Every structure is written in structure tokens, then in C-alpha cells.
Amino acid sequence: MRLPIFVCLAAAIAGGVAHADSNQVQRGPVPKWALPSEPLAVPGDATGAVFIRQQDSEVHLDEKGQQLYYAYRIKILHPNALDIGNLSLAWNPAAGAPVVHVIKIHRDGAVVDVLQKASFEILRRENQLEAARLDGTLTAVLRVPDLRVGDEIEFGATLRTSDPTLGKDDAGVLLLGPEPVPGRYHLRLSWEGRDKPSIKMTADMTAVAQQSANAIDLGFDNPAALTPPKDAPPRYQWQRVVEYSSFADWQGISRRFAPLFADASKLGASSPLKAEAARIAAANAQPMERAAAALKLVQQDVRYVYVGLNGGNFTPATAEETWQRRYGDCKAKTVLLLALLRELGVEAEAVLANNSGADDGMDERLPSPRMFDHVLVRARIDGKGYWLDGTLPAVAAPAGEPVMPYRWVLPLTGQGSGLERLAWTPAARPDEVTLFEIDARAGFDKPARITNTTIKRGVEGLQQEVQFSALTSAQLLGAFRQNAIGSTWQTIEDVRWRYDRKAQASVLTVIGTGTVDWDDQGNGSKGLALPGGGFNPPEKRLRAAEQNQDLPFYNKPDFDCRVTTVRLPTATKLGQWTHKGDINTHMFGQAYYRAFDLRDGALRMVRGLRVEQTEVDAATALHDNGRIGRFDNSMAWITYDPTGEDAPAKAPRPVPATYEIDWTADSVPCLASAGQ
Numbered sequence: 209m210r211l212p213i214f215v216c217l218a219a220a221i222a223g224g225v226a227h228a229d230s231n232q233v234q235r236g237p238v239p240k241w242a243l244p245s246e247p248l249a250v251p252g253d254a255t256g257a258v259f260i261r262q263q264d265s266e267v268h269l270d271e272k273g274q275q276l277y278y279a280y281r282i283k284i285l286h287p288n289a290l291d292i293g294n295l296s297l298a299w300n301p302a303a304g305a306p307v308v309h310v311i312k313i314h315r316d317g318a319v320v321d322v323l324q325k326a327s328f329e330i331l332r333r334e335n336q337l338e339a340a341r342l343d344g345t346l347t348a349v350l351r352v353p354d355l356r357v358g359d360e361i362e363f364g365a366t367l368r369t370s371d372p373t374l375g376k377d378d379a380g381v382l383l384l385g386p387e388p389v390p391g392r393y394h395l396r397l398s399w400e401g402r403d404k405p406s407i408k409m410t411a412d413m414t415a416v417a418q419q420s421a422n423a424i425d426l427g428f429d430n431p432a433a434l435t436p437p438k439d440a441p442p443r444y445q446w447q448r449v450v451e452y453s454s455f456a457d458w459q460g461i462s463r464r465f466a467p468l469f470a471d472a473s474k475l476g477a478s479s480p481l482k483a484e485a486a487r488i489a490a491a492n493a494q495p496m497e498r499a500a501a502a503l504k505l506v507q508q509d510v511r512y513v514y515v516g517l518n519g520g521n522f523t524p525a526t527a528e529e530t531w532q533r534r535y536g537d538c539k540a541k542t543v544l545l546l547a548l549l550r551e552l553g554v555e556a557e558a559v560l561a562n563n564s565g566a567d568d569g570m571d572e573r574l575p576s577p578r579m580f581d582h583v584l585v586r587a588r589i590d591g592k593g594y595w596l597d598g599t600l601p602a603v604a605a606p607a608g609e610p611v612m613p614y615r616w617v618l619p620l621t622g623q624g625s626g627l628e629r630l631a632w633t634p635a636a637r638p639d640e641v642t643l644f645e646i647d648a649r650a651g652f653d654k655p656a657r658i659t660n661t662t663i664k665r666g667v668e669g670l671q672q673e674v675q676f677s678a679l680t681s682a683q684l685l686g687a688f689r690q691n692a693i694g695s696t697w698q699t700i701e702d703v704r705w706r707y708d709r710k711a712q713a714s715v716l717t718v719i720g721t722g723t724v725d726w727d728d729q730g731n732g733s734k735g736l737a738l739p740g741g742g743f744n745p746p747e748k749r750l751r752a753a754e755q756n757q758d759l760p761f762y763n764k765p766d767f768d769c770r771v772t773t774v775r776l777p778t779a780t781k782l783g784q785w786t787h788k789g790d791i792n793t794h795m796f797g798q799a800y801y802r803a804f805d806l807r808d809g810a811l812r813m814v815r816g817l818r819v820e821q822t823e824v825d826a827a828t829a830l831h832d833n834g835r836i837g838r839f840d841n842s843m844a845w846i847t848y849d850p851t852g853e854d855a856p857a858k859a860p861r862p863v864p865a866t867y868e869i870d871w872t873a874d875s876v877p878c879l880a881s882a883g884q
Contacts, residue, residue, distance in 0.1 A: 232305060232330065233306055233307075233330070242264070243425070257389075258282050258284055258289045259285060259389070260280065261281040261391060261392065262392045263280040265395050266398065267382060269398070269402060274378055275368045278365055279309070290356075293351060293352035295350045296348070296349050302372075303367075303369065306367045322352055330348050373521070376402060377455060392429050400422055406451075407424065412448050438751045441759075446569060446572075455575040455576070460624065462621055465522070473544075479528055480531065481544075484531075499596065503598065506545045506548070506598040542585055554588075557620060558584075561612070567615045571627055587606065603670070635818065637711075638769040641878070642740055642768075644738075645773045648775060651779060652724075655723055660696075660717070661716065661718075669714040684705060700718060702720075703717070705717070731850075735845055740844075742815075743841055746796050761797075767818040772844070774846065776809055788843070790804060793840070795836075800817060863877065
């Protein structure tokens with residue numbers, strides 16, 4: 209078992225020039241500014257894996273930046289907890305070496321000083337090399353010997369976490385997780401020799417905070433578990449948090465970083481990148497064409513590797529350095545792209561963003577560069593804004609909207625820009641379209657020819673491009689035959705894949721044969737539930753009584769479209785076929801649509817589900833809770849009755865078959881209001 213650490217410090221470890229002794233773990237006393245808590249007595253009825261007698265997490269701000277003191281004393285109650293004796297420290301030697309204060313075992317009144325006979329082993333490796341990250345981090349490990357159930361393990365260390373780009377100006381958070389193990393937790397923020405940082409606490413922290421002239425202390429004994437409001441937008445999960453920042457506003461961060469990218473993108477008179485820009489200009493007459501060519505060059509000819517060495521966590525490598533070594537992280541690729549666009553006469557700026565999806569409510573946070581984990585380019589072309597991301601595959605062209613659904617971004621400008629909110633609107637094109645054609649013309653008792661096509665956009669489409677573009681046609685066919693035959697498929701004859709640059713979509717088609725699971729309904733009647741045709745009824749939007757009932761409910765953005773066409777057995781007549789009813793309703797901020805059409809020897813169905821509102825107010829949710837009982841969750845059954853004679857009614861709205869229109873088009877009839 210790995211002991212959960214419930215107190216975390218959001219601070220990256222970076223540095224400038226490494227010192228000789230910073231590659232080793234040092235030993236020393238607890239710093240004077242630290243204020244360790246007293247151990248809490250272990251209750252006689254303690255259960256679980258461990259009991260936290262004390263856990264201290266203290267951040268200290270000084271003229272050089274910040275340091276972290278972390279210490280604990282833990283009672284081991286279960287064999288599964290013995291692996292907490294596998295100690296590990298990770299640090300960047302450019303920031304200075306970690307200082308270990310104590311590693312002891314307490315057993316039956318006796319104390320074993322582990323550091324007298326054991327020492328850390330330094331692993332000179334990159335922890336995340338497989339993820340294309342070079343951050344200079346060293347890892348030290350120590351396996352505490354002879355650790356037993358009933359022992360108490362004590363540990364304490366201090367680590368400087370300053371960043372050379374920020375200097376003494378920095379920001380971060382202290383937090384206590386939602387479900388802590390029973391015990392005592394102490395958080396502290398202190399400062400000296402500098403101005404007091406801006407501090408912002410959630411209400412649950414304000415209630416326990418003790419403030420002095422140069423510190424804030426927060427103590428918790430056996431803190432209760434916190435449950436975020438159910439189904440609320442992500443920003444409402446921000447609980448038990450203390451923020452601190454030396455920045456007065458977001459504009460200050462923008463001004464601090466803008467010169468870094470401007471300087472790194474400057475080119476010398478003899479730079480080979482000038483020749484590259486000239487080549488692009490000669491081959492492309494229009495600004496958009498030039499921007500697309502520059503973006504493709506950065507995406508395709510410079511591989512992505514995160515580089516955090518020598519203070520590179522926030523400071524970008526120069527364009528010329530990146531071009532020479534042909535690899536770089538998002539900062540390096542952004543700088544390279546800015547340099548090329550400047551040479552091509554295209555106006556552009558670097559923009560900080562958050563790829564993890566943690567930017568909801570960022571406008572309510574204190575200004576912090578650590579809220580961002582990505583940077584990309586926004587260009588102005590022919591009077592319109594376009595997003596260019598050099599870290600994406602080369603099929604990702606300049607686009608009016610970024611691939612990731614950012615809520616807040618920070619443009620980097622010399623005068624300083626504030627946070628910018630990116631407006632959200634329901635997707636105009638489906639994120640995914642699934643086309644299913646069942647050719648049953650040979651009859652009920654014969655295998656049907658099946659054509660299944662999926663069209664994926666956005667991140668999933670790009671991931672599929674990375675996965676499939678490296679495979680040969682034979683490899684792709686072999687992989688599907690190996691993994692798919694035996695379920696829907698009896699045979700797979702062909703697998704085709706392409707990335708449609710115009711539609712910005714990955715298109716995968718599988719062709720083969722399969723057995724249609726016709727349901728025998730007696731007297732020669734048959735039934736079939738069309739794949740992808742039904743809707744699960746939405747769940748009620750309710751919260752526990754102790755939670756805030758007035759908060760909105762969250763919908764993750766989505767637009768899914770499924771289209772099924774059945775070519776009916778030629779021995780049957782259209783009048784012998786019926787189908788379930790159409791659906792066109794809105795509930796909980798989502799549009800539900802299903803339509804059938806029976807003509808030309810085929811039964812066609814389209815079914816669309818789109819999020820229309822990412823946040824639904826409590827009153828609307830309460831109203832829709834009362835409508836769930838009337839929600840049509842019927843499967844998309846089609847039925848054959850050999851005694852049927854009536855001609856099928858004309859569909860209120862024609863539904864195209866899977867093979868009749870281009871389903872990668874910008875407008876397709878997946879909703880009642882689309883594709884008309």
C-alpha cells in the first residue's frame with residue numbers, strides 16, 4: 209500500500225545553476241522557521257491501515273523564493289501499510305539539495321535512528337522519460353529496514369522549491385484532501401524579509417486559521433470527510449484550500465512572461481529559420497496558407513519532449529536552439545512558431561492555458577502562473593483569430609477554436625493582459641458520428657453485410673490519428689480481425705482509415721459480415737433493436753440535504769450522433785415493417801432526438817444527443833426531475849409482420865441513409881434543428 213498524502217503543495221521544482229552538493233541528500237536540523245505540531249495520542253480503538261499522529265506541511269517564503277518543510281509520525285496498524293517504509297525524495301538539483309532531518313522508528317518505548325546505518329540511494333534517471341519529459345529531477349530512495357506492524361515511523365525533510373524565472377515572486381496552494389486518514393494535520397504558511405503575499409482561503413479554512421504577523425497556521429484533528437456538491441460544476445470542488453500569491457494581478461503575470469517569449473523568438477541575421485520562412489512564403493501566397501505551413505513544420509519536424517532542465521519549467525528555449533536540436537516542449541514549439549509567423553508577417557501572441565481541465569473558476573483564484581500547464585499560439589489572420597498548437601499532430605490546422613475546451617486563458621502581452629474567458633456554445637458538429645449499415649437483402653436467415661464507420665473529432669480524433677497513421681493497411685486489417693471477430697463480426701473483409709483534414713476528423717470504416725440477431729416474435733414476425741438507437745433515461749439531479757441545493761448542475765460538453773440503415777430483405781414489402789416512435793425533447797440542458805424513415809427498400813434511423821447547456825440551474829433541474837417518468841427510453845425496435853399491408857406513413861422529415869450523404873460535412877441531420 210502507498211500511504212495517501214492528503215496535504216499537497218502545488219509548486220514545481222525548478223532551478224538555475226546546480227551546485228556540486230545539490231546532487232546528494234543532505235542531513236541537518238529542522239529550520240528555525242518551521243513549527244512542527246505535537247503528536248496526537250493514538251486512540252485505543254484505532255482501526256484502518258495507519259493513524260497519523262502528526263503530519264506537518266509548511267511553506268516558507270523568503271527573498272529567494274519558497275521552501276517546503278514536510279514531516280510526519282505515523283502509527284502502522286496493518287501489514288498493508290508497511291510499504292510506507294519505502295521512502296522516496298524527488299528534486300531538481302538546480303534548486304538545491306533536500307535536507308533530511310529525521311528518519312526514526314519508535315517501538316515499545318525504544319527509538320531506532322535509521323539514518324545512523326542507512327542512507328539514500330540516488331537514482332540518476334528521469335522519472336517521466338517514457339512520457340517525453342526531461343526535467344532534471346533526481347530521485348533518492350531508502351527502504352527502512354525491519355519495519356513492523358505496531359511501529360511508528362517518523363520522517364522530516366525540507367526542500368527549496370523556488371523557480372529562477374519567478375525569483376521571490378511565486379504562488380501556490382496548501383490544501384487538505386477530502387477524505388483524510390484519521391489523525392492530526394498541520395498546515396502553515398510563513399514569510400520573512402519580504403512583503404506579505406496575497407492570501408485567499410476557502411470558508412472551511414478561514415474557520416480554523418490562526419494568523420500572526422508573519423504566518424498562518426491551520427490545525428485539524430481527525431478532520432471529517434468532505435463531499436463536494438453532487439454534480440456541481442468543477443469549480444465547486446475547490447474545498448479546504450489556502451492560496452497565496454506574490455502577484456498583484458493576472459496582468460502582472462502576463463507582463464512577466466511576455467518578454468521571455470518575445471526574446472526567445474528573436475532570430476539572428478543568419479538564422480536558418482529565416483530561410484525556412486522564405487521558403488514557406490515563396491510556396492504560399494495567402495497569410496492563412498503561410499500560417500498553416502509554419503504550423504505544420506513545427507508540428508512535424510520538431511518532436512515533442514518536455515524540457516525542464518536549467519530553469520526551463522517556465523523559461524522557453526530559443527527558437528534557434530529548438531530548431532537545431534529538433535525537439536522541444538510546448539514553450540519551445542510556441543517560440544519557434546512565433547518566430548516563423550513574425551518572419552511571414554502574421555500577427556501572433558503566446559497564450560497560457562490549462563490542458564488538465566482545471567480552469568473552471570480560475571477567475572476566482574489568486575493570480576498564479578502555476579495554474580497553467582500549456583502554452584499555444586493565437587494568430588490574427590484576415591481579421592479573425594485562429595489557434596495554432598505546435599504540440600498537436602501535423603493534421604491539426606489553424607482553427608477558430610482550440611482543440612481543448614478551455615474556459616480561461618491568459619494572453620502574454622507587453623502591456624499585460626488579464627484572464628480572458630472563452631465563450632462556450634453547443635457544438636455545431638458532432639464530436640462523434642457512428643454509422644451502421646446492415647445489408648440484410650439476402651434474407652433473415654443469411655449473414656448480413658455490415659459497414660461500420662466512426663467519425664471522431666477533437667482530441668479523440670487526433671489520438672486515433674496518432675494510433676492509426678503509423679500502421680500499414682495490412683496491420684490495421686490484421687488488428688481488427690484479431691480483436692473484433694467473434695462478437696458482431698463473422699468476417700472482416702476490409703478496414704479503411706483516413707484523417708479528413710477539411711472536416712478535422714478521423715474516419716474509420718470496417719466492412720465485413722455478421723449475423724443479425726433477429727428476434728422471433730411468433731407467426732413469422734421478426735424484430736430487431738437497432739444499434740445505438742435508444743436513450744438511457746437521465747438520472748434525477750438531487751443532492752444530500754446538507755449540501756447547497758441552489759448550486760447549478762454540470763453537463764460535460766458532448767454531441768454524439770448515431771445513424772443506422774437496414775437494407776430490408778428483398779422478399780418483404782415496406783408495408784410489412786413498422787418501427788418505434790420518434791423522439792424530440794429537451795431535458796436537463798440536453799437535446800434528445802431520434803427519427804425514422806422507411807422508403808426505398810431501407811429503414812433509416814438517426815439519433816442525436818447534444819449538450820445545450822453546461823450548467824443547469826437548480827429550478828430547471830427540479831422541474832425536469834418531475835418529467836423523467838415521461839421520458840421515452842424505448843429501444844429502437846423495428847418489426848416485420850408478414851400480415852402487414854398498409855403503406856408506411858411518410859416521415860415528417862426525411863432521414864438520409866448512411867450511404868446517401870457525406871456525414872463528415874459541417875451540417876448533418878443529427879438534431880431536429882440541424883442539417884435541414
